[in-house]
Amino acid sequence: MVGELLTTPTSPTREGYNFVGWTKNLTTQEIFNFEEDTLTSDTTLYALWEVKPINNPYGYYDSITATGGASLVNQLSTLINVVKAGNGTQNTSYEQAKTILQQSDKDIDNPTMLWGMYNSQLLPIPWDHINNWNREHVWPQSLLGVEAKPSSRNVATDPHNLRAINPSVNSSRSNKYFDLITATSTYYPGDAHRGDVARILLYMTVRYDNLSLVDGVPSTYQMSRISLLLEWHNADPVDAFETQRNDVIFEWQGNRNPFIDNPDWFETVWNYYMQQAGLVAEQKAMQDYVIASMHIIQTRYIPLGQRKFVN
Numbered sequence: 001m002v003g004e005l006l007t008t009p010t011s012p013t014r015e016g017y018n019f020v021g022w023t024k025n026l027t028t029q030e031i032f033n034f035e036e037d038t039l040t041s042d043t044t045l046y047a048l049w050e051v052k053p054i055n056n057p058y059g060y061y062d063s064i065t066a067t068g069g070a071s072l073v074n075q076l077s078t079l080i081n082v083v084k085a086g087n088g089t090q091n092t093s094y095e096q097a098k099t100i101l102q103q104s105d106k107d108i109d110n111p112t113m114l115w116g117m118y119n120s121q122l123l124p125i126p127w128d129h130i131n132n133w134n135r136e137h138v139w140p141q142s143l144l145g146v147e148a149k150p151s152s153r154n155v156a157t158d159p160h161n162l163r164a165i166n167p168s169v170n171s172s173r174s175n176k177y178f179d180l181i182t183a184t185s186t187y188y189p190g191d192a193h194r195g196d197v198a199r200i201l202l203y204m205t206v207r208y209d210n211l212s213l214v215d216g217v218p219s220t221y222q223m224s225r226i227s228l229l230l231e232w233h234n235a236d237p238v239d240a241f242e243t244q245r246n247d248v249i250f251e252w253q254g255n256r257n258p259f260i261d262n263p264d265w266f267e268t269v270w271n272y273y274m275q276q277a278g279l280v281a282e283q284k285a286m287q288d289y290v291i292a293s294m295h296i297i298q299t300r301y302i303p304l305g306q307r308k309f310v311n
Contacts, residue, residue, distance in 0.1 A: 006043075008034040017049040055261045060250075068268035073206060076258050076269070080207050084254030086153045092253045094157040095150040097135050098127040104248035105164040108240050115241060117163035118173060118190050136165035138200045139211070140175035145220050155208050159249045160257050161200055177217070177224040185217065195236025198229040199259040202266060205273060206258075213273050226270075226277055233259070233266045 011019050021031040022045040029048055054061055063079055066072040085092040092100060102125050107115040113122035114133060123133040141148055141156050148156035155161075165173075178197055179186035189197045201223055205211050213226035238260050246260045259266045274280070 004039055006032075006034055006037070006039055009045075012047050014047075014049055018052050020048040020050050022046065023048055052264060057247075057256075057261060058250075060256055061258070061261070068265075069272055072265065073269055073272050076265070077206050077209075080203070080255045080258065082255060085252060090153040091155075091158050092153065093150065094135070094148040094152050096252065097157060097159050097162050100159045100248065100252050101133075101135065101162060101164045102127065104159065104245040105241075106244070108244065114164040116169065117165040117196075118193055119166060119169050120190070120192055121166050121169070123164055123166060130167060133164045134167050134170040136163045136170050136173070137161055138163060138197055139204050139223050140177075142175045143218055143220055143223060145210070155204075155211075158204070158207075159253060160203055160245075160255075163196075178228070179225055180228065192236065194232035195234075195238070196242060198233040198236075199238070199242070199257060199263075199266065201229060202259055202269060202273070203257045206269065207255075212276070214277055215279060226274060227279060230267055230270050233263070233270070238263050 009022070013019065022034075023029050023032055024043060024045060026046055031048070032045055051067065054064065056062065061079070064072070064075050066075050083089065083091055085096070101114070105114045106125070107113045107122055110122060112125065114125055116123045116133065117136050117138075126132060135148075137144070137148075137156065138161050144156045146152070146154050146156050148154070173187050176182075176185055176187035178189055178201075180188060182188045188194075201213060204223075205213050210221050212222050213224070213229070214222045215225045215227050218224045242257075242260045246256050250256050259269070
């Protein structure tokens with residue numbers, strides 16, 4: 001009713017932006033105060049947003065100006081393809097990965113041990129002729145199209161894609177692609193590792209043009225299942241272990257996994273590759289957003305006398 005205070009609507013969310021508040025006037029952008037401002041007539045409120053600042057360690061992301069889509073993918077690809085190992089323009093070698101993982105994969109709570117991929121087993125740090133642990137290729141080596149030899153410096157030796165792992169777990173995973181269950185040809189990485197997997201696979205796809213994410217059985221240069229990765233990324237957020245890995249690998253190879261530093265970039269880049277795979281991520285995301293907005297309108301408009309909250 002006129003003269004009453006309005007009930008504060010649920011704050012909306014928008015990828016890559018922080019919600020500032022509601023306004024009646026998009027020109028003045030004065031924030032509506034739900035504790036003091038009363039209703040004088042039928043009112044439409046608009047959501048105001050500000051671009052979310054990016055995490056920019058060491059100024060690494062100074063060149064990134066895009067906020068999403070193909071532009072962001074292209075800028076990130078250009079950035080993370082600049083590496084400094086070998087002759088100054090190469091990946092670290094497969095032999096060096098033994099030393100790198102002894103630093104990057106230390107357990108946060110027990111740094112005298114390594115945190116094993118998939119089963120979270122604590123592993124002795126020293127490289128003991130592969131008896132203590134193996135170098136696991138999250139994107140399987142057999143699907144990368146090249147071999148990782150000790151002196152190799154290629155896609156198969158990129159330490160962002162390598163993790164310390166119990167040898168028996170490494171054998172059981174083999175080159176299975178990721179899915180919700182572990183079966184003959186599929187592998188579930190575990191609740192505590194699914195987000196790590198998602199961010200590694202997206203990094204690999206952005207960096208290497210010949211790699212692609214699919215939703216079926218992958219062939220060489222492919223990995224699956226892309227449709228699960230956003231859910232896994234959200235369910236298992238970035239933690240201190242991944243940040244540690246990113247920092248150590250940056251010291252050795254000179255590039256970073258942007259989805260560890262800036263998790264908010266994951267969804268828009270994932271949407272881009274979903275479309276490349278012929279799937280409907282963008283349409284689904286937009287549908288969910290509209291439904292959420294309609295829920296706000298419905299719950300605020302009907303009970304409170306034609307008051308509209310729109311975004």
